[in-house]
Amino acid sequence: MSDADARTGRAGSNTDVDAVVVGAGFSGLYMLHRLRERGYDVRVFEKGGDVGGTWYWNRYPGARCDSESHIYCYSFSDDIREQWEWTERYPEQPEILEYLNFVADELDLRRDIEFEREVRSATYDEDAGTWTVELADGEVVETRFFITGVGCLSEPFKPDFDGLDEFEGEWHHTSRWPDEGVDFSDKHVGVIGTGSTGIQFISETGGRAEHLTVFQRTPNYAVPARNRPLEDDEYEEIRANYDDIWEQARDSRLGMPFDHEHYSAASLSEEEIRETLEDRWEQGGFRFLHAFEPGHVLTNAEVNAVISEFIREKIRAKVDDPETAEKLVPSDHPYGAKRPPMDYNDYYRTYNRDDVSLVDVSDDGEPIERVTPRGIQTTAEEYDLDVIVFATGFDAMTGAILAMDIEGRDGLTMEEKWADGPRTYLGLMTRGFPNLFTITGPQSPSVLTNMPLSIEQHVEWIEDCIDYMDEHGHDTIEPTEASETQWVTNTNMLADNMLFSEADSWYRGDNVPGKTAVFTPFPGGLDMYRDICDRVASDDYDGFEFSRAADAPVAEQ
Numbered sequence: 256m257s258d259a260d261a262r263t264g265r266a267g268s269n270t271d272v273d274a275v276v277v278g279a280g281f282s283g284l285y286m287l288h289r290l291r292e293r294g295y296d297v298r299v300f301e302k303g304g305d306v307g308g309t310w311y312w313n314r315y316p317g318a319r320c321d322s323e324s325h326i327y328c329y330s331f332s333d334d335i336r337e338q339w340e341w342t343e344r345y346p347e348q349p350e351i352l353e354y355l356n357f358v359a360d361e362l363d364l365r366r367d368i369e370f371e372r373e374v375r376s377a378t379y380d381e382d383a384g385t386w387t388v389e390l391a392d393g394e395v396v397e398t399r400f401f402i403t404g405v406g407c408l409s410e411p412f413k414p415d416f417d418g419l420d421e422f423e424g425e426w427h428h429t430s431r432w433p434d435e436g437v438d439f440s441d442k443h444v445g446v447i448g449t450g451s452t453g454i455q456f457i458s459e460t461g462g463r464a465e466h467l468t469v470f471q472r473t474p475n476y477a478v479p480a481r482n483r484p485l486e487d488d489e490y491e492e493i494r495a496n497y498d499d500i501w502e503q504a505r506d507s508r509l510g511m512p513f514d515h516e517h518y519s520a521a522s523l524s525e526e527e528i529r530e531t532l533e534d535r536w537e538q539g540g541f542r543f544l545h546a547f548e549p550g551h552v553l554t555n556a557e558v559n560a561v562i563s564e565f566i567r568e569k570i571r572a573k574v575d576d577p578e579t580a581e582k583l584v585p586s587d588h589p590y591g592a593k594r595p596p597m598d599y600n601d602y603y604r605t606y607n608r609d610d611v612s613l614v615d616v617s618d619d620g621e622p623i624e625r626v627t628p629r630g631i632q633t634t635a636e637e638y639d640l641d642v643i644v645f646a647t648g649f650d651a652m653t654g655a656i657l658a659m660d661i662e663g664r665d666g667l668t669m670e671e672k673w674a675d676g677p678r679t680y681l682g683l684m685t686r687g688f689p690n691l692f693t694i695t696g697p698q699s700p701s702v703l704t705n706m707p708l709s710i711e712q713h714v715e716w717i718e719d720c721i722d723y724m725d726e727h728g729h730d731t732i733e734p735t736e737a738s739e740t741q742w743v744t745n746t747n748m749l750a751d752n753m754l755f756s757e758a759d760s761w762y763r764g765d766n767v768p769g770k771t772a773v774f775t776p777f778p779g780g781l782d783m784y785r786d787i788c789d790r791v792a793s794d795d796y797d798g799f800e801f802s803r804a805a806d807a808p809v810a811e812q
């Protein structure tokens with residue numbers, strides 16, 4: 256019997272543990288900490304060789320976080336934030352990994368985490384109200400709660416090009432980068448993809464390879480990040496104001512504590528909008544998006560058109576060759592309709608180098624036909640390459656959850672349930688899969704926000720919910736059909752009223768052939784979402800139903 260069973264009187268637990276948590280990134284680490292603090296038995300299974308999640312896997316050159324470092328961390332512990340000091344405005348992958356290792360050691364988390372252990376399946380037992388979790392090595396674990404902390408961008412997507420098996424050079428996906436790194440000197444390198452990852456990789460690698468060829472299908476709006484070291488006095492100020500910073504971040508749409516120059520741009524002249532943008536362009540990063548309330552940028556097509564054109568002009572001014580500049584200027588989607596990347600290293604000027612070239616592989620250019628033993632064959636030319644880098648992104652939002660075979664009530668699999676797009680209530684649970692919580696799951700704000708804050712909000716909500724269940728003698732929880740339907744409808748309606756539908760993006764699963772295209776994150780903002788979740792909890796988990804499992808052990812009186 257775990258401490259929690261003893262404390263709550265929920266006796267004779269029929270499972271090996273109270274909770275299985277999948278993943279040891281930001282989500283899994285914090286979930287483990289919170290549940291353990293409350294006396295629950297938890298086992299964490301992590302596919303990777305150590306803690307870190309996204310930051311364990313994404314080790315490609317140039318990997319860095321687009322959220323500013325002083326807010327890309329946990330807010331829950333004064334102790335941790337007092338001991339840790341970030342060195343740059345935006346944290347580089349090794350520093351984030353070091354931070355998560357530091358947190359794991361500080362909270363003594365490793366003793367309950369098992370590395371290189373992949374969860375293969377999870378099957379719900381209706382009578383017992385429990386989950387049977389099977390690992391890839393065959394071990395089976397019975398648990399009451401099954402909690403996924405698998406990340407939103409962790410299942411790599413690689414296009415299925417013919418001929419890759421016969422390629423005589425080496426190839427890598429950015430999110431499965433070899434530990435020992437890749438030596439590019441004297442190599443002809445080809446990179447496919449110009450999303451956030453590709454842009455970071457290209458800026459970092461341009462000039463380090465004999466030649467870098469970029470295969471671009473769709474150009475993007477990269478805004479300068481303006482990275483720099485954090486000065487001591489700046490850090491002092493952050494420390495002195497941390498509580499206010501977090502409060503402002505929690506009360507914001509994106510989970511970032513940035514003021515808007517103007518709430519809405521609708522009443523400003525084009526000249527005034529451009530002046531504001533100029534100032535924000537100098538500040539860089541997501542502060543640019545915050546020139547106006549981000550929701551307005553993504554709902555007002557006219558304002559968005561001014562912003563998009565402003566960025567296009569900036570791109571043209573940086574690229575020497577006008578033909579190359581035009582290829583780099585996005586015209587197929589409004590700014591922000593897909594995740595805007597950051598430019599850390601003068602990305603656009605990379606194309607002014609003689610050893611970097613750009614190939615337009617869109618339908619209007621020369622699409623990739625296949626990989627050959629020597630390189631990449633487009634409809635126009637064969638490009639000789641020693642290394643191919645796939646910066647082609649992820650099966651986002653649902654990919655890592657569906658990679659596990661999850662079977663709920665009556666044999667319904669998660670894959671079947673989500674065949675036409677995910678169906679959840681609050682992005683936290685899905686009907687038919689009781690006691691399965693998804694941290695930053697589909698239809699929660701997640702990727703549209705500063706992730707650690709969204710993760711903390713979810714973890715704390717789940718912890719409170721489990722505690723509530725034990726206090727009230729409930730064995731299982733799941734959403735009602737009505738609340739789930741309403742949530743899916745609301746999420747879609749909010750997205751339909753924004754400009755997201757004007758871009759093909761991983762937000763909607765457009766990037767994965769065959770995947771049902773549906774907008775997946777909750778676009779109403781972290782502030783609104785937090786209020787909804789708080790209200791649901793304080794209304795005795797309105798929209799959820801609790802039950803007692805048929806075979807549940809009888810509580811001792």
Ligand code: N01
Nearest residue numbers: 319320321414448449450451452453472473594646647648
């Ligand atoms: O992936 P992406 P990503 N032929 O899907 C191209 C986060 N992130 O890894 O646009 C040719 O955005 C594809 O082309 P197109 C961040 O949220 C965060 O870059 O589909 N090209 C696109 O250019 C980000 O948004 C940070 O036409 C093909 C690229 O591959 C998310 O991760 C850093 C192709 C994929 O871009 C994903 O970014 C990095 C094909 N067959 C990433 N298939 C930080 O801040 C795909 N492409 C922490």
